[in-house]
Amino acid sequence: EVERIAEERSTTSACSPQNSHRRHGLHLLGTSMTWFLLDISYYSSNLFQKDIFSNVGWLRPAATMNAIDEVYQIARAQTLIALCGTVPGYWFTVAFIDHIGRFAIQLMGFFFMAVFLLGLAFPYNYWKQHHAGFVIMYSLTFFFSNFGPNATTFVVPAEIFPARLRSTCHGISAAWGKAGAIVGNFGILYASQNQKIRTGGYPLGIGIKNTLILLGAINFLGMLFTLLVPESKGKSLEELTGENEDDEVPTA
16 A cells, blocks of 8 residues: 555656646747757858858859859759758658657758768868869768758657746747748848958958857757657657656556
8 A cells, every 4th residue: 555655646646746847847948949950050051042052162252253143053053052961851750750760860861961061161262172062061061950850849849848937838839940041131231241351341350260169059958958858750649749748647
C-alpha cells in the first residue's frame, strides 16, 4: 500500500501543471529561437545574393551593365541556385520527414548550413577563381536550409504543444521567426557592407567574408536550440503533449 501511494504521488508530480509548464516552456524556447536564428540566416542570404555574386566575380560589376542586363544576370543566377538547392531541398524534406524525423532533419540542416557558410567564408578569395565550386557550395547552403530548418520550424510547433496552447505557441514561434527576418534583412544588410569604402549611402560594415562567418555561427546556435525540441516522428499528439498522462494516474 505504501509503495502504491508513493508511485501515485510520483506520477501525479510528474503530471503536475508546474512540470508541464516547464516542459512546454523549454519547447517554446526551442521552437522560437530556432525559427528566429533560421530566418536571420535564410533571409539575409537571399538578400545579399547579388552582392556576393559580384564580389566573387560570378557576375560582372553593375557599372559594366545596363539595368535590363543586370536584372537578367541576377535573375539567372538566383534561378540556378533555386533549381539546384532550394527546390530540391523541399522535396527531400517531403520524402524523408517521416523516415528520418523532424529533429534529425533540423539538426542536420543547421549543421550543414553552418559548414557550407564557413566553407565559403574562410577561403573567400579562393572562390573568385573557382566559380563552379562556389555555385555548388552556395546551392548546398540553400539545399540544407530547405532540407532542414526552413521546412521543420513551422511543422514542429504544430505537433508538440497541447491543444489549449498549440495555436498560441505556434504564433509566438512564428513571430520570433519574423523578428529574425527583420534582423536578417536590416542588420545583416548593414553588416555586410564594405569595411573600407562607403557605398550606396550605407555605413561601413564588416564585409561579406565576416558576415558569412557570423551567419555560420548563428546556424551553430540554431543547432544548440534544436536540442530543446523533441522528436515528433511516429508519435500521436497526445503522446507528444502529455495530455493523456492524467488518465494514467492510479486511483485508490
